[in-house]
Amino acid sequence: MSTIEIKQVTNRKELKQFVQFYYDLYRGNNCAVPYLFFDEMTTLRKDKNPSFECCEAEYFMAFRNGKMVGRVAAIINRRANERWNCHQVRFGWFDFIDDTAVSTALLQAVEQWGRSKGMNEIAGPLGFIDTDREGMLVDGFDQLSTMYVNYNHPYYPRHMEQLQGFQKANDWVEMKVKVPDEVPAKFAKITEMVRQRYGLRVHKFTRNELIKEGWGRKTFDLLNATYKDLYGFSQLSDRQIDKLVNNYIQIADLNLVTAVMDGDKMVGFGITFPSFSEAMQKTRDGRFLPFGWWHLLKVLKWHKTPLVDLLLIGVLPEYRGKGANALIFDDLIRWFQRYHFEYAITGPQMESNEGVLSQWQYLEATPYRRHRCYRKFL
Numbered sequence: 001m002s003t004i005e006i007k008q009v010t011n012r013k014e015l016k017q018f019v020q021f022y023y024d025l026y027r028g029n030n031c032a033v034p035y036l037f038f039d040e041m042t043t044l045r046k047d048k049n050p051s052f053e054c055c056e057a058e059y060f061m062a063f064r065n066g067k068m069v070g071r072v073a074a075i076i077n078r079r080a081n082e083r084w085n086c087h088q089v090r091f092g093w094f095d096f097i098d099d100t101a102v103s104t105a106l107l108q109a110v111e112q113w114g115r116s117k118g119m120n121e122i123a124g125p126l127g128f129i130d131t132d133r134e135g136m137l138v139d140g141f142d143q144l145s146t147m148y149v150n151y152n153h154p155y156y157p158r159h160m161e162q163l164q165g166f167q168k169a170n171d172w173v174e175m176k177v178k179v180p181d182e183v184p185a186k187f188a189k190i191t192e193m194v195r196q197r198y199g200l201r202v203h204k205f206t207r208n209e210l211i212k213e214g215w216g217r218k219t220f221d222l223l224n225a226t227y228k229d230l231y232g233f234s235q236l237s238d239r240q241i242d243k244l245v246n247n248y249i250q251i252a253d254l255n256l257v258t259a260v261m262d263g264d265k266m267v268g269f270g271i272t273f274p275s276f277s278e279a280m281q282k283t284r285d286g287r288f289l290p291f292g293w294w295h296l297l298k299v300l301k302w303h304k305t306p307l308v309d310l311l312l313i314g315v316l317p318e319y320r321g322k323g324a325n326a327l328i329f330d331d332l333i334r335w336f337q338r339y340h341f342e343y344a345i346t347g348p349q350m351e352s353n354e355g356v357l358s359q360w361q362y363l364e365a366t367p368y369r370r371h372r373c374y375r376k377f378l
Helices: 012-025 037-044 078-084 100-116 155-162 185-198 207-211 215-227 238-249 277-281 292-302 324-338 354-360
Strands: 005-008 055-064 067-077 088-096 121-124 136-139 167-178 200-203 257-262 265-274 307-315 343-346 365-377
Touching: 005 100, 012 037, 012 055, 012 067, 012 088, 055 078, 055 100, 067 078, 067 100, 078 088, 088 100, 088 155, 100 121, 100 155, 136 155, 167 354, 185 200, 185 324, 200 324, 207 215, 207 238, 215 238, 215 265, 215 307, 238 265, 257 324, 265 324, 277 292, 307 324
Parallel strands: 088 121, 307 343
Antiparallel strands: 005 055, 055 067, 067 088, 121 365, 136 365, 167 343, 167 365, 200 257, 257 265, 265 307
């Protein structure tokens, strides 16, 4: 069999080829969801992504007989390495045909680059920051994916198990939650108690409050505080927060964004979006043109989907025992009902985070997908 050639991405044309590989590899797959092409390009461009304030990265493509057969990103997040006292190179955007020679060559390229930068361990799949897609799908291959998580063929984890030295570092679990016909009595009871005993209340922000008055920025400042101890997390900078506000807050249906306030202090938040999964499958490789914009608009404006994605939920530690989470869900469930959503899909939650996973006990919730991060010492 011919050898694998590894080529480093050096220009914009090659970066487009790097991004395009995913769409070609998963074309016709009923469960894979295309990512927005321009968003992928923006994330990977060093002159566009504010994460390069604390990160450096290189991208590698694998070829056999002139045909592209795989890709991988090598990333070093210096801020995360300082936070977790490690010298780690990350791998992400890891996709390949079912050939261990290809997957091996790609990860060897990441390892070699990492060693040249003084790194002594490799971990992934991970992105630049925690809000990027994380983990390799290891369970739930037959379920419709989302824009916000990695989807991969079932042979991916088999390759990781065959590669010498890689071990499980962390698992994330997504849950599928049935939207109840009525708010569970437990939530209603806790909500009323929280309001009376602690004076907490739900607040719905206006676009002006979020953008011009800075509450959008404060939302992600709160995310920094609530996510700081999660696996691999690095604090978001002002520029990274501005990008997240632009990506999420400016286009969000604000009925689906809930804040919990203690007086004038925000102590919790929930950001949800109607699911774009089926709409994205109708685009041409994640592009707006020629008609992709119409399918996305129908979801964004008229909620033409039975699914809603729970993107980000955060509550300050000192308020978790006071029922702030119940306030968020009590409010969001009522809006889910009004919009006739049938199921909510949670974002990835660490399997070891029993406090977060236990919050679904009052709802009809089942494990939906599982993603895994692997690590190897170099």
